[in-house]
Amino acid sequence: MQVAIVTVGDELLAGDTENTNATWLARQVGERGATVARMVTLPDERAVIARWVREFADAFDAVLVTGGLGDTHDDVTLEAVADALDREMAVQDAVREAVAEKARRYREDDPERYERHDFDLDLAETAALPEGARPLQTEASFNPGCVVENVYVFPGFPEELRAMFEVVAGEFGGDAVSVAVETATPEGALKDVLAGVRERFDVAVGSYPARQGKPGRVKLTGTDPDEVDRAAAWVAERVADPGT
Numbered sequence: 001m002q003v004a005i006v007t008v009g010d011e012l013l014a015g016d017t018e019n020t021n022a023t024w025l026a027r028q029v030g031e032r033g034a035t036v037a038r039m040v041t042l043p044d045e046r047a048v049i050a051r052w053v054r055e056f057a058d059a060f061d062a063v064l065v066t067g068g069l070g071d072t073h074d075d076v077t078l079e080a081v082a083d084a085l086d087r088e089m090a091v092q093d094a095v096r097e098a099v100a101e102k103a104r105r106y107r108e109d110d111p112e113r114y115e116r117h118d119f120d121l122d123l124a125e126t127a128a129l130p131e132g133a134r135p136l137q138t139e140a141s142f143n144p145g146c147v148v149e150n151v152y153v154f155p156g157f158p159e160e161l162r163a164m165f166e167v168v169a170g171e172f173g174g175d176a177v178s179v180a181v182e183t184a185t186p187e188g189a190l191k192d193v194l195a196g197v198r199e200r201f202d203v204a205v206g207s208y209p210a211r212q213g214k215p216g217r218v219k220l221t222g223t224d225p226d227e228v229d230r231a232a233a234w235v236a237e238r239v240a241d242p243g244t
Contacts, residue, residue, distance in 0.1 A: 001034035001174040004056040007041045008049060008067035008077050009156060021066045021161055028165060029064070033174035035221075044068055049080035057084065057151055062172065067156030069143045071126055081151055082130035089128040095135045095144050096127040102142055138163045175223040179232040182215040183239035190218065193238045201231035215242035 005025050011017040019041060026036045037060055042049050049068070056063045068077030082089050100123055126143060129135060133146035136154070140163035145154045152168060154161045183190075187209040194205055203222040210216040218235050222228045 001062065001172065002037045002060045003029050003034050003172065004038040004060045004063045005029075005036055005040075006049070006052060006056065006063060006065045007039075007156075008044060008065065009041075010044050010074070012041050012067070013043055020158055021156065024158070024162065025064055025066065025165070028169065029172050030176070030178070032169065032172045033176050034062075034172045035174060035176050044074040044076060046076040046080045046083065049077060050083035053081055053084035053151060057149060061150060063151045064154070065151060066154040066161050069141075069145060069153070069155045071122065071143075077153060078129060078146070081148060081153055085130060085149055085151065087130040087132065087148065090131040091124055091127045092129065092135060095129065095137065096123050098135075098137050099123060099127045099142070099144070106142075136164050136167055138167065140164070176221055177223070177225050177228055178219055178221040179228050180217045180219045181232050181235045181239065182217055182242045183235075184210070184215055184242045185239040186210075187216055190216075190239070193235060194218070196238070197231050197235055200234065202227055203231045 005022055007019055007022045009017065012019050022039055022041070026039065029036055038056060040052060042052060053063060053065060065077060065081065068075050079089060129144060129146045130148045133148040136145035136147065138160070141155050141157070141160035143155060145164050147168065154164050187207055190207055194207055197203065197220065198205055201222070202224065203220045206219040206221070208217040208219065218239065220228050220231045220235065222231070
């Protein structure tokens with residue numbers, strides 16, 4: 001399963017917010033045996049988001065989009081996804097009712113805060129999703145996410161993203177397995193080993209330098225566990241043991 005990840009937000013591009021969502025999603029997808037083939041961070045611009053989502057939806061098995069869900073002027077992700085897939089925005093009764101119920105509970109639980117923030121909710125706007133989408137709603141998030149065709153749309157707040165991803169986590173699977181070989185060999189001296197393992201084995205190879213007292217790693221990924229193990233053994237024989 002080939003997956004693309006799209007994170008949305010001007011604050012990410014400005015460096016004001018660390019993009020932990022991309023790393024977390026990539027790890028979740030990889031642990032389930034799928035492969036992240038592309039990753040991109042985009043501004044809060046509807047046309048730009050639509051263009052990339054359209055391209056990725058055509059090229060990969062699934063597209064994970066996070067960020068830009070809400071009721072402010074720069075929250076345009078859902079509309080952009082609708083544009084990418086040639087759909088209109090629509091309000092599903094069940095989604096509208098769930099949003100209204102969440103607003104009611106919010107008002108009852110903290111009426112002073114509700115009034116202080118002038119919580120004037122436009123249900124038609126908040127509950128709108130691309131036409132025909134499968135809604136994703138959790139207790140952690142006010143605004144709904146959704147699945148439409150092969151595009152999964154999640155909120156940008158990390159705790160909300162993680163809760164919503166768990167709803168669909170079982171849909172991200174594949175046959176990819178990985179083995180990491182730790183090594184004290186400097187990354188610059190691994191050129192021949194990396195080239196050699198690629199030539200001899202049907203695996204993808206990643207090299208990660210030593211950092212903060214931790215050894216470097218050569219990561220080997222493939223769909224045949226035996227092939228990956230053979231490649232790992234071949235690499236381990238040719239690199240310096242980190243314990244020496």
